[in-house]
Amino acid sequence: MNIIVDGRYQIIKRLGKGGFAHTYLAKNLAALGEPQCVVKQLRPKVEHPRMLQLFKLEAAILDRFQHSQIPKTVECFEHQGDFFMVQDFVAGDDLSKEFTIGHRWSEAKVIGFLREMLKVLGYVHQKQAIHRDIKPANIIRRWDNGQLYLIDFGAVQDLEGDSLVPMTVVGTPGYHAPEQAAGLATFGSDIYALGMTAIQFLTGHYPLHLPKNAAHEVLWRDLTKVSDRLATILEQMTRVECIDRYDCTMAVLADLETLSRCDNDIPVSSSRSIDAEFSHQRLTSKIMTMAILVGLGLVGTVGVVSRIQSVGGMGGGSISDSPLDLMHE
Template sequence: MVSKLTSSIRHMSQNPLVRKTLRSRSETVKLLGSGQSGNTYLLASARRNRHHKYSFARKTLRNRFEIIKHLGSGGSGDTYLAIDLDLPGQPHCVVKHLKPKDSNPAVLPIAKSLFDREAEVLYQLGNDHDQIPRLFAHFDEDGDFYLVQEFIDGHALTQEIVPGQRLSENTVFNLLKDILEVLAFVHQNDIIHRDIKPQNLMRRYSDRKIVLIDFGSIKKIGALVPGLTIAVGTPGYMPSEQAKGKPKLCSDIYAVGMIGIQALTGLIPDQLQEDPNTGEVLWRDRAQVSDGLANILDKMVRDRYNQRYQSASEALEALNSDLELPQSSKSVGINQNTDDTYLLSYRNFILLLGIGLGATTSLIVIVLIYTFINTGASSPNQPTQLNNFIEKLVEQRLTNVNVNRLIAKRGVCKSNCSITKTTKEQTESHHNS
């Protein structure tokens, strides 16, 4: 019966109208198909016995990790908040317990393989990037399998992207940029996340950075076992090729694009219309957004994967290019204003310099004249030589004053000439006397 159900889901998901209906679900769906047996198994969120969830409370694993409370459930198990008894301060951590919902014996080995792969990727990526949780432990106890990872103190983007509320273009732009930056690191390691959605993106309180969590659905390119088909993802954020079990790096780009559209429109994926002929998402008339960002989002959510950006780095480059265009136009105006301000400052500097030189020259002339007048009064035997020296000095100072007048373009010269004229009259009077 499970085989028939999942087979029907796979065929129906290729229909655009049915895909729209599937978007109303927020849980992760995993369709596991074996090429040898032809069997397909479904791992999806389901109701668990409430007693089982709380039976783990205050349980201690490996005499180190004490369970505090249940955080949530997924298709492959449950997640708990715990404390690490071995470390100073007993910091919080997250414990994932592998417990597939499907009781079919064939499911456990496949789920265990995905669980082990999650641990491997967390160990690989978490130590090299601070926006991916670090792996602390991976073990089995009493026949159950556990994974312990870093606790992220923050909130999920579901608290920021709220149905019915539109975010500004600038906010969405920065959000997309933050998501793509950490996703680019994941893609550079040839890893497809396959379950990017607001619930799996955390805003860390300490630095406001986006942290990508839940690597339980990842696929490492080239590492999939031949003959095994695994369709993993969340309807609404999962493109058609991923629903067929053939995800690509650009499948994650589709999910990020849908998050951006959801944030701009305030509409959850199942509320968005699709073109019945092309399967493209119709959303522009529901948001206030520039053509630049809208074109980028349209390309991110193309129905055909080969028409999308092929990796997070490529999408991030397009986003940064869109940012540089308005900034470059703005910088032209800024540079023009800078040039005008510099020219005005330069002119004011020259003006003040001329005034300063003129005043200094006048002061020197007065001091010299006063000195030589006193010297002439004490040496009456050399009146002619003194007068010649004073006349030459006055002529030289007059020339300097004319130069300062051209620089300052103000009435400094007028005062200098008046002082010089008075000085010459005093000199002539002294000579005649």
């Protein structure tokens, strides 16, 4: 393939394509050893002034993060009228590749998944950011050590820069929380999406296909074998009303650790130390939740300007038929 972006990044193949951007595996020709990287090109299906703003915000947010399980941004630039972002490449497959309908993860595997991702998500929230598109396709498992990485911050909300007002609706149906579908999100919205992801792996069914009760909560417990303790945690993670959900990731972790203590399988730290360490996160979340409730009461139903879908996983994409089609089809 003979496409080189900005004279430095040689495109190898496409990794993902969505309503917001296209992603490509590339080689950095200007770096020692020509390491592989991910080139993300802004290619919105629906033109909107917020798109470029969100694209630049993603780069700024990732530049602010320093976490071993979140890919770093190398740079963000404009080339021939298009906007590009270059990120570290994570050699692995996104979790959508591990899912097949009817296949169920064990309870122990789901608990391990939640514990690992809640810590990563807790870091994001500590940095005053809401991911807003947690789902299997945006979580990569590394091939070499099995470690999970959180990717695709294209829908991120920066609480340090954004006010709590109705915004462009983002997220993926089946995973995003009800308040997020109305244009408003909290830390609890990410917790809801992570809970839905765990339920998907536990039941072997996509969240969008699960039945709901009169309160619009998903009905899933009869589709799998699960302990009452874990089911209770997942139900609290996915409550329809944000005020009824966990107020921060550490609160979920504390309950998971209590569950693990009962099973005598994993040494854990005390929930008291967790609460002390993350009291600021919990207080911030409570304030945000109350603001969301007030906002929903004031604004009513927010019209959907557009729904930004995931860029798609960074593993295993199809190669474009022709070099010209790859970047501008």
